[in-house]
Amino acid sequence: MNYHIRPISAAETRPLRQQILRPHQTIAELVYPGDDHPLALHLGAFITETLTGIASFAPEACPDVPAQAAWRLRGMGVLPTVQQKGIGTALLDAGIHYVKQQRGDLVWCHGRSSALPFYRRYGFVTHGDEFVVPHTGPHYVLLYWIR
Secondary structure (H helix, E strand, O other), X not given: OOOEEEEEOHHHHHHHHHHHHOOOXXXXXXXXXXXXXOOOEEEEEEEOOEEEEEEEEEEOOOOOOOOOOEEEEEEEEEOHHHOOOOHHHHHHHHXXXXXXXXXXXXXXXXXXXXXXXXXXXXOOEEEEEEEEEOOOEEEEEEEEEOO
């Protein structure tokens, strides 16, 4: 499958954030803290010119985790029709490469428990117990240490 990853604006991520991750919220409610941080990176995965996956990375400390320069991954998702084609991995590769260039040492997220096998295959580890986010279900804090 041919796809390409490129930076997009925070606003461009929001329709897919809604469609894939939070259909119970309006697009206006999907402005995340950190979206407008000057170093934030928003990535889109495109097949032809159709946006099929998204991920956002911004500097943010991870509670209870001693990292020098932590970055949070938020709003990552790939359309179900094109999952398991390498798009999610490519989004993580591009984002983590950018975080490493910015001298980040940790990428963390609140990952859905249903996506845990994907994150573990990539190298993320769980931190703490599973918790429930209202309307979106069970999650874990997931950590990826950059070497």
